[in-house]
Amino acid sequence: xxxxxxxxxxxxxxxxxxxxxxxxxxxxxxxxxxxxxxxxxxxxxxxxxxxxxxxxxxxxxxxxxxxxxxxxxxxxxxxxxxxxxxxxxxxxxxxxxxxxxxxxxxxxxxxxxxxxxxxxxxxxxxxxxxxxxxxxxxxxxxxxxxxxxxxxxxxxxxxxxxxxxxxxxxxxxxxxxxxxxxxxxxxxxxxxxxxxxxxxxxxxxxxxxxxxxxxxxxxxxxxxxxxxxxxxxxxxxxxxxxxxxxxxxxxxxxxxxxxxxxxxxxxxxxxxxx
Numbered sequence: 001x002x003x004x005x006x007x008x009x010x011x012x013x014x015x016x017x018x019x020x021x022x023x024x025x026x027x028x029x030x031x032x033x034x035x036x037x038x039x040x041x042x043x044x045x046x047x048x049x050x051x052x053x054x055x056x057x058x059x060x061x062x063x064x065x066x067x068x069x070x071x072x073x074x075x076x077x078x079x080x081x082x083x084x085x086x087x088x089x090x091x092x093x094x095x096x097x098x099x100x101x102x103x104x105x106x107x108x109x110x111x112x113x114x115x116x117x118x119x120x121x122x123x124x125x126x127x128x129x130x131x132x133x134x135x136x137x138x139x140x141x142x143x144x145x146x147x148x149x150x151x152x153x154x155x156x157x158x159x160x161x162x163x164x165x166x167x168x169x170x171x172x173x174x175x176x177x178x179x180x181x182x183x184x185x186x187x188x189x190x191x192x193x194x195x196x197x198x199x200x201x202x203x204x205x206x207x208x209x210x211x212x213x214x215x216x217x218x219x220x221x222x223x224x225x226x227x228x229x230x231x232x233x234x235x236x237x238x239x240x241x242x243x244x245x246x247x248x249x250x251x252x253x254x255x256x257x258x259x260x261x262x263x264x265x266x267x268x269x270x271x272x273x274x
Contacts, residue, residue, distance in 0.1 A: 001097045001148075002031040003080045004070035006063050010084035011041040017084055018050040025052075025090040033073045034084075035066035043084075064160040071159075077151035081166075085190065086145035092185040099182050100150040107153040108170065108179040110144040111187035113137055123195045126246035133233045136225065139180055142167035144187040153178075164204070195250075202254030 003021065007014050014034065022030065033054050034047040038061025047055045056073050058065050067081065078097040082088055088096075092111065099109040115132050117125045141147050147170055156173045160166055171179070192198040225232075229251075234244035 001029075001078045001080060001093065002033065002074035002076040003082055003093065004067060004074055005032070005034045005047075005082050005084055006066035006070060007034055007036050007039070007043050007047065007084040008061050008063070008066070009039050009041050009043060011039075011043045011046050013085045014043055015046045015050060017082075017087060018047060018053055020087045020089060021082075021093065022050065022052055023090065025093075027052075030090070030093065031074060031076045033070045035070035035073075037061055037063070037066035037069070062162070063164060063166060064162050067160045067166060071154075077154065078148050079151075079154055080146060080148045081170075083145035086187055088146055088185075088187070095185045096146070096148040096182055099180060100148055100153065102150055102152060105177050106180045107150040108141060108147065108174045109182050110141045110147050110179075111185040112181055112183045113144050114186045114188045116188050116190050120191055120193060121195050123246050123250065124191055124193075124198050126243040127198060127250050128191055129240060129243040130229050130233050130247040133237075134228055135232050136228060139176065141171040141174075141179055143189070145189060146187050199250065199254050199257065202250065203257040206255055206258040 005014070005017070018032065018034070021032065030052070031054075032052060033056060034044070035056050035058060036044040036047065037058035039057075044055050044057055047053050054073065056069050058069050071079075078100050080088075080093060080096060088111070096109055096111065100107050113132075115128050117128050120128075137143055142165075144167075147167060149170070153174065157169075161169060163169065192201055229244060229247055234240045
């Protein structure tokens with residue numbers, strides 16, 4: 001299988017991610033392509049230092065451009081798109097690839113989302129106490145940092161659009177019966193270590209999702225259910241009311257920021273988790 005890793009200034013984490021992935025892999029089992037884009041650090045050199053990894057360099061900082069460059073260099077299917085800071089083992093990669101054989105109609109899959117909130121501020125923990133229970137994430141492809149597509153699944157689109165919500169774009173390409181969460185493969189997603197970083201991340205995500213929906217992409221992007229946090233999460237679990245109040249307040253504040261700041265100027269991210 002091929003594994004494409006888009007990496008922008010990820011020198012501090014890319015080596016760890018690649019070594020974790022390749023530890024236990026058979027020689028030549030994985031075609032790993034790191035697409036280093038717009039890097040001002042030694043991301044490319046660190047990636048090249050890991051045996052079995054190929055590196056392509058993209059001049060501008062753009063995740064869609066990096067994914068397209070990595071795709072052009074990749075040789076095999078199934079194909080995993082992996083974020084540079086997401087630890088995925090060789091066994092996990094194999095399990096993801098096995099899930100998209102198409103035998104039961106599933107041609108796209110993602111690992112189980114595990115939120116790391118250890119040591120985070122109260123507001124961050126409260127937000128993710130609700131976010132982690134949202135039904136929108138069930139059998140979805142977004143929010144995991146890793147997505148696997150079969151050859152047939154990859155044929156659904158030409159190139160990644162020049163938008164930042166790449167995981168939402170991919171999720172929208174497939175019907176519910178065609179995509180699945182692989183529960184036995186965890187994807188540990190680091191949550192922001194500061195409340196301000198959480199707000200920045202939420203603003204970027206909302207801006208990116210809005211841009212995708214407004215771009216007229218030829219995909220049926222799932223509609224946002226703004227009351228889901230209340231109807232599906234908090235009301236059935238009354239003990240979550242304090243967390244729900246925090247979730248609602250942070251969400252509203254982030255939406256206001258997203259409206260004030262046009263999305264897409266640069267590939268930004270939460271540096272606090274690096």
